[in-house]
Amino acid sequence: xxxxxxxxxxxxxxxxxxxxxxxxxxxxxxxxxxxxxxxxxxxxxxxxxxxxxxxxxxxxxxxxxxxxxxxxxxxxxxxxxxxxxxxxxxxxxxxxxxxxxxxxxxxxxxxxxxxxxxxxxxxxxxxxxxxxxxxxxxxxxxxxxxxxxxxxxxxxxxxxxxxxxxxxxxxxxxxxxxxxxxxxxxxxxxxxxxxxxxxxxxxxxxxxxxxxxxxxxxxxxxxxxxxxxxxxxxxxxxxxxxxxxxxxxxxxxxxxxxxxxxxxxxxxxxxxxxxxxxxxxxxxxxxxxxxxxxxxxxxxxxxxxxxxxxxxxxxxxxxxxxxxxxxxxxxxxxxxxxxxxxxxxxxxxxxxxxxxxxxxxxxxxxxxxxxxxxxxxxxxxxxxxxxxxxxxxxxxx
Amino acid sequence: xxxxxxxxxxxxxxxxxxxxxxxxxxxxxxxxxxxxxxxxxxxxxxxxxxxxxxxxxxxxxxxxxxxxxxxxxxxxxxxxxxxxxxxxxxxxxxxxxxxxxxxxxxxxxxxxxxxxxxxxxxxxxxxxxxxxxxxxxx
Numbered sequence: 001x002x003x004x005x006x007x008x009x010x011x012x013x014x015x016x017x018x019x020x021x022x023x024x025x026x027x028x029x030x031x032x033x034x035x036x037x038x039x040x041x042x043x044x045x046x047x048x049x050x051x052x053x054x055x056x057x058x059x060x061x062x063x064x065x066x067x068x069x070x071x072x073x074x075x076x077x078x079x080x081x082x083x084x085x086x087x088x089x090x091x092x093x094x095x096x097x098x099x100x101x102x103x104x105x106x107x108x109x110x111x112x113x114x115x116x117x118x119x120x121x122x123x124x125x126x127x128x129x130x131x132x133x134x135x136x137x138x139x140x141x142x143x144x145x146x147x148x149x150x151x152x153x154x155x156x157x158x159x160x161x162x163x164x165x166x167x168x169x170x171x172x173x174x175x176x177x178x179x180x181x182x183x184x185x186x187x188x189x190x191x192x193x194x195x196x197x198x199x200x201x202x203x204x205x206x207x208x209x210x211x212x213x214x215x216x217x218x219x220x221x222x223x224x225x226x227x228x229x230x231x232x233x234x235x236x237x238x239x240x241x242x243x244x245x246x247x248x249x250x251x252x253x254x255x256x257x258x259x260x261x262x263x264x265x266x267x268x269x270x271x272x273x274x275x276x277x278x279x280x281x282x283x284x285x286x287x288x289x290x291x292x293x294x295x296x297x298x299x300x301x302x303x304x305x306x307x308x309x310x311x312x313x314x315x316x317x318x319x320x321x322x323x324x325x326x327x328x329x330x331x332x333x334x335x336x337x338x339x340x341x342x343x344x345x346x347x348x349x350x351x352x353x354x355x356x357x358x359x360x361x362x363x364x365x366x367x368x369x370x371x372x373x374x375x376x377x378x379x380x381x382x383x384x385x386x387x388x389x390x391x392x393x394x395x396x397x
Numbered sequence: 398x399x400x401x402x403x404x405x406x407x408x409x410x411x412x413x414x415x416x417x418x419x420x421x422x423x424x425x426x427x428x429x430x431x432x433x434x435x436x437x438x439x440x441x442x443x444x445x446x447x448x449x450x451x452x453x454x455x456x457x458x459x460x461x462x463x464x465x466x467x468x469x470x471x472x473x474x475x476x477x478x479x480x481x482x483x484x485x486x487x488x489x490x491x492x493x494x495x496x497x498x499x500x501x502x503x504x505x506x507x508x509x510x511x512x513x514x515x516x517x518x519x520x521x522x523x524x525x526x527x528x529x530x531x532x533x534x535x
Contacts, residue, residue, distance in 0.1 A: 028489075032404075047459070057470075137460035159490050212419070212455050240458075
């Protein structure tokens with residue numbers, strides 16, 4: 001890989017230990033994936049923030065980078081933490097966890113990372129435009145940025161995204177190259193799909209089919225898709241298929257620039273129902289945790305939720321996870337007051353995937369296919385996968 | 398049988414192959430405190446990856462997986478090596494920072510489960526199936 005004098009200088013250690021380590025990670029990736037050079041990136045999203053995921057080992061890695069003089073060179077935002085930074089006590093987060101979480105956030109702050117704590121950076125100001133080269137982690141946001149926004153990023157791991165933040169660069173390979181963004185398999189959707197639930201199920205159908213092959217899917221037959229539906233599809237495709245990119249005819253910006261692959265597979269209502277049912281293994285009668293906001297809720301979803309909860313009373317532990325900035329909008333618009341009056345709780349800055357809640361509940365109800373996957377593996381809950389309105393109905397019944 | 402692959406992280410390792418045809422998400426799919434595969438319905442659910450040559454086609458899921466590999470290593474529960482068909486960035490970065498030997502571009506479906514695998518650089522050699530396996534276990 002050819003390095004510029006500036007990049008060689010970073011690698012030599014003369015710009016500090018953290019910059020050197022960051023450049024070492026990027027050069028190692030570049031050599032593996034046969035990149036010929038590094039390219040500048042304009043934005044970074046860093047995952048690996050919850051102390052529950054990092055542990056002491058991960059925190060030590062981050063502290064070394066901060067102690068070693070690491071400083072971001074491009075705008076850098078952060079994934080959800082393991083708790084609501086302000087309201088953690090009310091959510092039952094232990095004080096020692098809160099202290100360790102603050103140590104993680106301090107390490108990121110010292111490096112100049114904006115403490116956004118959201119998996120939807122594109123809803124809170126980190127919104128790359130078409131064709132922009134970026135280095136993002138957070139699998140759902142990677143898939144959304146590549147597919148819906150037309151920006152260009154690989155599926156960065158937490159440490160490699162941080163390495164790009166500290167150097168302003170990424171090795172040029174994979175989804176940064178136009179020829180790597182071409183679709184290989186057409187999925188013809190022969191059912192009417194609507195809502196986050198349907199799009200989550202669609203992501204699982206396609207994800208299960210492409211997992212292991214990494215083929216870019218071209219999806220046809222979907223008439224319309226909202227931001228929220230595309231957010232749900234991106235999260236599910238990344239969870240079950242490891243997908244970084246999809247094209248959707250008539251919806252995503254690159255779909256019209258590529259040829260739909262001849263190799264086709266049909267997706268029927270029955271395919272969607274089978275995958276949706278596979279995400280439910282808990283009895284409805286045993287639901288004791290209700291969760292909306294994976295990925296983080298948009299202000300439109302919060303408005304919808306407020307209308308559904310107005311004048312009602314929630315009878316189960318109900319978490320609404322969203323970005324701090326989105327919650328501030330909700331406060332101002334009066335939605336927060338309505339939702340909290342019903343007894344549901346806002347958990348900003350965090351989510352039910354990364355909070356330390358393993359074993360705390362028996363059955364979780366959610367509209368998120370991604371959340372079902374992590375609730376069962378990581379948190380040992382049973383799950384009930386339901387449409388958004390049904391999830392709310394479960395909470396107030 | 399021998400295969401020449403692409404070195405993701407250099408090193409030498411010899412151990413029993415734990416093989417799956419399914420992708421792995423280390424975050425959420427493997428418990429960093431026990432080394433057990435916990436993904437519901439996964440072919441390897443309930444099995445321990447510690448001390449094994451872990452053979453799977455590719456990574457999937459959360460981008461936090463790099464840190465899970467790093468934690469497994471610090472907890473003394475990491476696989477001794479990883480073989481992939483196509484190693485993606487998340488696994489590669491995890492192997493680099495955790496210093497786990499890793500080779501990809503290997504025909505993973507040709508490696509019999511339980512066989513003894515020798516990895517040196519990008520060269521992967523299969524030996525007679527192991528009689529006893531003492532190097533793993535959770």
